[in-house]
Amino acid sequence: MPELPEVETTCRGIAPHITGQKVNALIVRQPKLRWPVPDDLSEKVCNKTIIKVSRRAKYLLIHFDHGAAIFHLGMSGSLRIVDHNTPLKKHDHIDLQLNNKKVLRYHDPRRFGALLWQNKEQLHPLLDHLGPEPLSDTFGGNYLFQQSRKRKTAVKTFIMDGSIVVGVGNIYANEALFSAGIKPDREAGSISRKRYYLLAKTIKSVLSQAIKQGGSTLRDFVGGDGKPGYFQQTLNVYGRGSEPCKQCGKSLKEIRLGQRSTVFCNGCQR
DNA sequence: AAAGACACCTGGGAGC
DNA sequence: TGCTCCCAGGTGTCTT
Numbered sequence: 001m002p003e004l005p006e007v008e009t010t011c012r013g014i015a016p017h018i019t020g021q022k023v024n025a026l027i028v029r030q031p032k033l034r035w036p037v038p039d040d041l042s043e044k045v046c047n048k049t050i051i052k053v054s055r056r057a058k059y060l061l062i063h064f065d066h067g068a069a070i071f072h073l074g075m076s077g078s079l080r081i082v083d084h085n086t087p088l089k090k091h092d093h094i095d096l097q098l099n100n101k102k103v104l105r106y107h108d109p110r111r112f113g114a115l116l117w118q119n120k121e122q123l124h125p126l127l128d129h130l131g132p133e134p135l136s137d138t139f140g141g142n143y144l145f146q147q148s149r150k151r152k153t154a155v156k157t158f159i160m161d162g163s164i165v166v167g168v169g170n171i172y173a174n175e176a177l178f179s180a181g182i183k184p185d186r187e188a189g190s191i192s193r194k195r196y197y198l199l200a201k202t203i204k205s206v207l208s209q210a211i212k213q214g215g216s217t218l219r220d221f222v223g224g225d226g227k228p229g230y231f232q233q234t235l236n237v238y239g240r241g242s243e244p245c246k247q248c249g250k251s252l253k254e255i256r257l258g259q260r261s262t263v264f265c266n267g268c269q270r
Numbered sequence: 271a272a273a274g275a276c277a278c279c280t281g282g283g284a285g286c
Numbered sequence: 287t288g289c290t291c292c293c294a295g296g297t298g299t300c301t302t
Contacts, residue, residue, distance in 0.1 A: 002295065002296085003295055003296090006295080032279095033278095034278065034279095034296090034297085034298085058296075058297095072296085072297090073295095073296090074278095074279095074295090074296060074297085075279090075294070075295060075296055075297095076279085076280075076281090076294085076295080091280085108279095108280095109279080109280050109281065110278085110279045110280050110281085110294090111278080111279055111280080112278065112279070112296060112297085113296090126297095126298085151272080151273095152272080152273080153272075153273060153274090157273085157274095160296095162296095162297075169295060169296070170294095170295060170296085171295060172295095238295095258273090258274075258275090259274090259275075259276085261293085261294085
């Protein structure tokens, strides 16, 4: 479910409700996520005050004086703010109960997500060796061009590699490549600097557009049924295999790259 | 070193 | 209605 824009939207949505709050309890009903929830996490966060919420790649960090709880939403995870008496649904695995009678509730049917802990001033191994944030100034066409030299992997696989750039998931990789007019299976190392400038630009714009739209549905993260913002995003190719290209009308092609569904227009992308 | 396959897990939809 | 099969927004780890 969550690509970078949804994690960012979640981060912004929950921050005002939990920042400055003291944690009353951590309830872990199902510790078997992608990695087990640490046994001692409850002791680490109980009676401690949340000082900040931030995002790095698709990780959501809840900061305390002495360290941070790290959430990852995996494929199907979501975090929402609910009232303390809100009935549990299936797959509501974790509650972080706050002083203000609100609960930060983690829901994740497939359990590919995670809840971990990192000590102060010491980067968790998972957050080490990550590439730049796509929306930062250190990420751009020149960087992509340089990183891609002599690489034979498909350009789509390349931009989805978290050590190159974080946060470009399957939906937005497809969309950014369409907008840049680049065929997803082109060898990364064979693409010109000029075209990487355009690709970096479309990656940034497709992600910021989605975040902007997610911002309009922030209330969904504090009640309601929690429909993620990017469901509203206009998708040009993702999920539209064999439908007509919105640009030229030709039938969109669907292939698999790195076991991921890949959709593109043979006419508009080369 | 880089590329590709596989793993984790549940639910929904298609096809029979 | 119910069974079987395939697919799904991620990403660490193992094998070539």
